[in-house]
Amino acid sequence: MPAHEPIIGIDLGTTFSLVSFCDERGPRILRDERGEGRLPSVIGVTHGSDGKPSIAIGWSARAHAVENARATVYSIKRLIGKSLAEIEQELPFLAYAVTSGPRETIQIEIDGRRYSPEEISSAILRSLKERAAAALGVAVTKAVITVPAYFDDAQRQATRDAASAAGLEVLRILNEPTAAALAYGIGLRERAAADDPETDRQQVAGGANGHVALPMPKCSDSVPADGGEDDIDDADEQLIAVYDLGGGTFDVSILRLEDGVFEVLSTAGDTHLGGDDFDREIITLVTAEVREQFGVDVQSPTARQALRGLAESVKIRLSEAEDASLELDLGEGRLYRRVLTRGEFERRLLPLVRRTLTLCERALRDAGLRRDELTQVVLVGGSTRIPLVRAQVAEHFGKAPYTALNPDEVVALGAGVQASILSGQRSDMLLLDVTPLSLGIETMGGAVGKIILRNARIPCRAQEMFTTFMDGQTAIKIRVLQGERELAAHCRLLAEFELREIPPMPAGIPKVQVEFLIDANGILNVSAVEQRSGQRAAIQVIPNRGLTRAEVERIEQESIAFAKDDIDAHRRIDLVNQIVFDTQKAEQMLARVGSGVDGALRREIEREMASLRAMARDPSDLDALHAALDHFGKRTLPLAEAGVRTALVQGGTQMAREETTTADQRNPEE
Amino acid sequence: MVCSACHRLVADLDTDYFTLLGLERTYDVDGAVLRKAYLRVSRETHPDRFDASDADEAMQLNARLNEANRVLKDPVLRAEYLLELSGGQSSAENREVPQEILTYTLMTREEIEEAHAANDAGALARIRDQATARHDGTAAEIGALARRLPGDATLRGQLRDALNAMKYHQRILAALDGTDE
Structure with missing residues (x-):
């Protein structure tokens, strides 16, 4: 390759x-x-x-x-x-x-x-x-x-x-969820082969360099020789459910893994159900109690943002602790305080978690499987750290969920695996996915005629024939919808297409064949041909939502202007942090080495330190700032050397302590 | 479908589903054999395997492959497809259903509604047994006729009727399962 x-x-x-x-x-x-x-x-x-x-x-x-x-x-x-x-x-x-x-x-x-x-x-x-x-x-x-x-x-x-x-x-x-399965699938396959969960766990979790162990067969190994498919052993087949509860969305996918093929059988989900909603349970609780106790609403953007941060941290603490205390300063001497127990929190979460389990059942039904046929249930997404979620999933599926990979990283790892498949590096794995929602066309009276059913394997296509209802009509309007409901008003209107330039003919004579293709990205593509004339009908796609091509380009162009500002902003923050760090360090060194440094050098360093700090307070010329910082670094070099000598004399304890402080200083945001 | 020398896709989008999957054209398709054939052709032709120059063609071919798999996996759709290949009428050309089926459907739907309203589990179970028996009987008839394809116009007409009736039996079962939404 x-x-x-x-x-x-x-x-x-x-x-x-x-x-x-x-x-x-x-x-x-x-x-x-x-x-x-x-x-x-x-x-x-x-x-x-x-x-x-x-x-x-x-x-x-x-x-x-x-x-x-x-x-x-x-x-x-x-x-x-x-x-x-x-x-x-x-x-x-x-x-x-x-x-x-x-x-x-x-x-x-x-x-x-x-x-x-x-x-x-x-x-x-x-x-x-x-x-x-x-x-x-x-x-x-x-x-x-x-x-x-x-x-x-x-x-x-x-x-x-x-x-x-x-x-x-x-x-x-x-x-x-498919990406997660790809990342996990590697581990599951090796697990089946090794039949040693402990070894596998280490392989999957990766070593210190953060790599997931992944054998890379040569390209030529991938295409099975004649009769190679006979090697497929049904015993290797895995049926897995990926339960993916993230910050804002929930997905469940049922997959069959066999011989490197990841076949998605069904998927279900809710794009508005995730950790944000769990935070909101706390926000709603606090808002109501604040109103009750103080007669005020948590309204200002600042207060709302503070409450949001508080709710998130309380949620995270309750995954470890049995209770967590909340405190919200409402100004004017009003302080809202209470302790939230895990039990209380879980009672509020339960309906949300139940909703995810209902969706799991739908996915199973669509896959034509029973719960006990699943070989593995995999948890993905930060919200699966919540003990209630783990317990409910374990109870529902009757097996302990598999969580070897970091739930925050597993999806990104899987995206990397798919990237390596697309780049031709890996040819021993293949992903076959489905479209989550049915695709339909609005028919007479606002009903929906489904042309592609949910959980159809992608890419997939459907062809529909359209005709005119008036003599000489040259355009036909088509409304495309996505969703499971029977009425167009209840489905998502994806787009209105206008078939134009149809040759004028008596009503009902033109036959326009429209092809709807959902590609491997799950994105709809439409093309049309008038069959009697063989003419391709022009399609005017009027996206119902989203940006026009020109708008995307505008963002890209403006972002270039932004990019310079972004880089400057980053650089400014970095430089200022570095100055704070270096000057503090020099100060500590000066104190520590005492008379070990020449008096003239000490005065020079102190002068530069003051001037650097002054520059850092109003950093306009970043290049000048950079040069000054560089110069300061060189100037303090003898100091660092003297410091090392002193430290060696005084023993290792102080060095260790100093390293701890510097680590803290490097992370001013944490 | 894939040129072994240059790894370019040489797709013939007009082949029938059986040829596409390398299977014999027959009503009796073994599920496991179909699955293996489907996975094999997917491995060879999936768009992920090709550069952008072949991606569109691979996309079209795989859309067809997925359709082939869906149709051949399902005994009713498979019979419908074999009928089409044999030159029989499509469901769009002939939607006729015997009056008896229409009457049966109307009555059964009413019975289901009444049983639901009365919360009568026993009645629902009886309706289900009857509906399942009629569904399975029609399925067997479809199988028997489809095995004799291409046959003559009479046989193809009989198969068309059975397939049209099947839609009604499927809908009744879906109504009983509550999956007809």
């Missing part, structure tokens, strides 16, 4: 996003300079003194979410590809302003500028792309991006548009 441009795997999550890459050693998460794989899916917009906006992404945006509440965007995945009407129940929980854009799209308004959800997502994707480029040392333009299996066409298209605006070509939109 020739060397390919790298294809990265991206898990674009509701709360966190990750990027991975798979080489011959196996898939691995690409981490930031602090070793953190997760990037909070949070964007903060700030305005400099010149009024120009700059964007903070990830941890820094998250750290300033409370004081920058109205300009901090989170959980954008719950909004992407949706209309305002569809997310109405979300609105009370959002601290940022959401308005309606053209064609029923949603827009986020920050300081008078409007952002589409695609634009916000593209900023997160761009950051991941840059991280990958830095880690791999080459430019990255291609990616596999995961989405919830239950995402509809509009949500998939919007995700693809966001990537495109970030300069990423999406080679595959991959369903999250």
Whole structure:
């Protein structure tokens, strides 16, 4: 195989996003300079003194979410590809302003500028792309991006548009539970072979370098020789359920794994059910109690954002502890306090968890399987850390769920595996997925005629014949819907297509054959031919939601302007942190070495230290700042050497202590 | 379907489903054999295996392959397809159903509604037994006729009638299962 441009795997999550890459050693998460794989899916917009906006992404945006509440965007995945009407129940929980854009799209308004959800997502994707480029040392333009299996066409298209605006070509939109199965499937196959769960656990969890053990057969091994399929042993067949409960979405997929083929049999889910909803149970509780006790609403964006952060941390604590205390300062001397027990929290969660189990049953029924036929139930997504979720799943399926891989990372790892399949590196594995929702056409009287049923294997296509009902009619309008309900009004309108340039003929004579193809990304493609004339009918696709091509391009272009600001902002933060760190360290050294340093040098260092700190307070010229910091580093070199000598004399304890402090200083956000 | 020398896809989108899967054209298709054939052809032709230049063609071919698998897996759809290959009428061309079936369907639906309203599990079980028996009888008839294809116009007409009736039996069972939504 020739060397390919790298294809990265991206898990674009509701709360966190990750990027991975798979080489011959196996898939691995690409981490930031602090070793953190997760990037909070949070964007903060700030305005400099010149009024120009700059964007903070990830941890820094998250750290300033409370004081920058109205300009901090989170959980954008719950909004992407949706209309305002569809997310109405979300609105009370959002601290940022959401308005309606053209064609029923949603827009986020920050300081008078409007952002589409695609634009916000593209900023997160761009950051991941840059991280990958830095880690791999080459430019990255291609990616596999995961989405919830239950995402509809509009949500998939919007995700693809966001990537495109970030300069990423999406080679595959991959369903999250399927990605998880790919990552786990590697382990499950080896497990079956080794029949030793402990060994397997280590293999799957990977070594210190974070790699998942993955044997890479040569390309030529992949195509079985004649009769090779006879080697398929039914005993190797695994039937697994992937239960994926993330920050904002729930999916369950039932898969059959056999001889490297990952066959999705069915999928079910809810794109508005996840950790956010668990937080909201706490938010709702606190809001009601605050109203009762103090007669006020938690209304200001700052208070709402603070409450959201509090709810999330309480939820996380309750996974470990039996109770957690909550405290919310409402200002004017009013302090709300209470202790929430795990039991209380679980009672509020139970209906939500039950909903996921109902969906599991539907998926099983669609797969034509009974619960006891499953060989494995795999848990994916941060919300599966909640003890109640684990217990309910174990009870429902009658077996302990399998959780060897980090639930936050497994989807991204799987995206990396699929990327390596697409790049031709791996040919011993193949993924066969399904479309989660039925596709239909609106017929007379607002009913829906289904043309592709849910859980149909993709790619799949359906052909329908259309004709005219008036003499000389040259255009036919078709409304395409997605969903399970019988009435068009209850399904999701994907698009209106207009078949044009039909040759004028008497009514009922033209025969226009329309082909609906759902591709391997789960995205709909439409083409049409007028059969009598053989003429291809022009199709005007009017997307019901989402961006036009021009809008995607505009975001991409503007983002280039943004990118410079982003880089500057990052660099400024980094430099300032470095100055704080280096000057503190020099101060400590000066104190420690005492008379071990020449008096003139000490005075020089102290002068430079003061001047650096002054520059850091108002960092306008980043290059000058960088040069000054460099100079300071060289100047303090003798000091560091003297420090080492002193430390050696004083013994190792102090060194150890110092390392602890520096580690803390490096993570000012934590 | 895949050129062994250049690994380019050489797809013939007009082959019938049996040829596409390398199976004999017959009503009696073994599920395990079909599955293995389906996985084998998928491995060879899946769009993931090809560069962008062949991806569209692979997509089309696999859409057809998935359709072939869906149709051949299901005995009723398989019979319908064999009838089409034998030049019989399609369900679009001939939707006729004997009056007896229509009457039976109407009555049974009423009975189901009444049993549901009265919460009468015994009645529902009786209706289910009867509906299942009629469904299975029609399925057996379809199988017997489909095995004799291509046959003559009379045989093909009989199969068409049985297939049309089958739709009604399937809907009644779906109504009993509550899966007709």
